[in-house]
Amino acid sequence: MIDVAAWIGPYPFRHLPHPDPEVLVRVLERDGLAGAWVGYLPAAWQRDPAPGNAALFAALKPFPTLRPAPVIRPDWPGWERALDAALERGAAAIRAYPMHWGMGAADSRMHSLAAACGARAVPLLLTTRFEDLRQRSPLDVAGDLTAAHVRALARGDASVRLIVTGAGREMLEETHWGLTPDEQRRVHWDFAWVWGPPEDHLAHLFRTLGAERFVYGTHWPLRLTQSPRANLDLLPPEFANASMTDASTLAARVP
């Protein structure tokens, strides 16, 4: 199993201890994970993603279990060239932050990016949130990714593959049941923000959506990596052999 939701680099709104790739490698080994798709955390708040992507590729180069998931911003000149270059350099997935870029659910530029990723068989990775809304800095005004964004992108093109991280039960269900079966199959989710017992939201979602709709994401270095593992450990016994999707089967092929 690999972690689809990891970053390196500092966070603008609070101090994060050791957000460094060598620390991430040790954490993954400790937690029995085979690797991670890694983003550059400050990139969500930077206008031009290119310098952050360059820093990401350079920082991950010594660590073969860490695959880059760089940002491609579809309103930036030359983004398609940047996308191809990122894939050439071994990107496993492409990150986009439409809320931080002020792009609504119907924004044609996001649809173009999703379609371009689909045409290249690379998943598009969307982050619902970095922090709980209740603790967010007044300067952090982007808001959570909406279910409408995910539905619109999933419907946009039959080649689109989406992985959505950080969603809770409500957003997951609002999205999933608003898609056709074919569209549903092209969206995967992590469960880092899904509640376990006693509400048992994760068990409910495994039961109703299917465990195969889920991949593993920790949100390191923002959150304790122990949390998703704890959620799996506390599932009711009927889910002891639940079979989630290993995201490495969804990744862009190494060139």
Place this chain on the structure above:
Amino acid sequence: MTHASSLCGPAPLIDAHAHFYHALAGRSDWARVNGARLRAGDRIGVTYHVASILGSYGHTSPTYFPSPADVTAGNDIMAAFAAEEQRRVRWYVAVNPNHTAHALAEIRRGAGQGAIGVKLLASRRADDPLLDPVCALAGALGLPVLHHIWQHRTREWPNQEISDGCDLARLAVRHPGVAFILAHLGGGGDWAHTLPAVRDSPNIYPDLSGSGVDRGMLDAALDALGAQRLLWACDLTMETGLAKLRALDVIGLDENDMADIRWRNAARLFPDDAFPACEAVRVS
């Protein structure tokens, strides 16, 4: 009694902040949720759940502003459930301090029925004088007060009259003989504000519950307050409670500090005979 096969081992473990539901709370799956808490508690290795019922949870009066009738009904159900689950459940008597005479009567009645603490919600700001008679009575009966807290109150939020660590510190200094449990350090708002807010209030003990699992929170809490001021708890998300226990292991706490957070701090704050299964371990 916990079992060696539980995820966190056989050592005592007290969840100092739990809730149970009931048939009058407007949700049809209340028994399933209660059962899930007990199931997950056994799996984790929880020796005791210290729980409260918050009136009707919004069904007939607001969760954080429960009517006196709903407070009484909830406490009655909680007392009965704790009696039924005597082996693993203890309880807080919940009160709404806006109804002073009723609140005081409920505390006396609850203590007589075995309540081991007082639960204050978000019905009145923590530093309001209306809380003084409630805290004075809790102190006289030797009961700790678990107070719902929003970590850093930067504005008002709907459905609650929120209080933060600074508000609770102003109450705590007026009642130095009362132990105040600051609810859910990871439960919403900015925990980094709470730690300096209560650092100089030795009778405030944050519980670690809440859905928030920010990296750095546990280390910062230990640095600011020390292991003797922190209580393990889950509140509404038991997977985050388990995650925090495992993270405390990774931090490398020594055996004494871990035992303090797992159960010994709680055993110190609550009445002497509240947790016999834990005390049996201490004696052995």
